[in-house]
Amino acid sequence: MEEKRKSITVQVQVHAPAHIVWDYWTDPEHVMQWNAASDGWHTTSAVSDLQPGGRFNYRMEALDASEGFNFEGIYDNVEINKQIDYILGDGRQVHVHFEENEADGSIITETFELEGENSEEQQREGWQAILDRFKYYVEINEK
Numbered sequence: 001m002e003e004k005r006k007s008i009t010v011q012v013q014v015h016a017p018a019h020i021v022w023d024y025w026t027d028p029e030h031v032m033q034w035n036a037a038s039d040g041w042h043t044t045s046a047v048s049d050l051q052p053g054g055r056f057n058y059r060m061e062a063l064d065a066s067e068g069f070n071f072e073g074i075y076d077n078v079e080i081n082k083q084i085d086y087i088l089g090d091g092r093q094v095h096v097h098f099e100e101n102e103a104d105g106s107i108i109t110e111t112f113e114l115e116g117e118n119s120e121e122q123q124r125e126g127w128q129a130i131l132d133r134f135k136y137y138v139e140i141n142e143k
Contacts, residue, residue, distance in 0.1 A: 005092060005113035008124050012131040013107050016142050018081045018100035021108065024138045025098075026050050026084075031058060034137035035071075037126040040064070050078055056086070090115065108134070 014021050024030045028046035035043040040063050048056040054075045061068030070089070077085035084096045092113040099107045108131060114123055 006120070007093075007111050007113050008120065008127070009109060009111040010124060010128040010131055011107060011109045012128075012135045013101075013104060014135045014138050015105040016138050018098050018106045020142060021098060021106040021138060022081045024141075025096075025108075025134070030137070034134045035130060036060065036133060037129040044068075049075075050084075051075060052078055054078075 016024075024034070026048065028048050031046040031048070032043045035046070035058055041060055042063060043058050044061050045059040046057075048054070050056075052075055055072065056075065057070055057072040059068065060071055073086045073088040073094070075084065075086045076093075077083060081100075082098055086094050088094060092115060094110065094112040097109045097111075099109070101107060110127060110131065112123075112127060114120060118126075
């Protein structure tokens with residue numbers, strides 16, 4: 001029997017309506033602008049077939065070209081403006097929930113299973129940093 005992986009949840013509040021947040025999250029052209037955990041990284045390409053069974057692949061590389069990797073998987077569940085569930089290439093599950101609060105915008109809650117290479121804290125900080133960059137990108141472009 002396969003052991004269940006531990007999950008972590010990160011969250012951010014974005015001051016924009018859910019349909020706009022959804023567009024910025026799912027459009028590959030936008031993904032390439034915000035999908036990085038630090039200023040030393042960027043997404044050089046993004047491909048997405050946003051439907052159950054559809055695949056995505058985001059190529060992430062260090063700005064100095066010293067390293068890079070494909071962040072890829074298969075969508076398991078897609079509910080427009082509400083939920084995206086996917087399975088990463090290594091079998092880990094990720095759930096992204098979008099909740100609109102009319103007074104304050106939208107809350108994105110992302111729950112992901114841990115991998116065994118990096119510490120729990122490093123993974124939490126990395127995924128949270130990407131969410132924070134997403135928030136900044138949306139809010140600066142929606143002013």
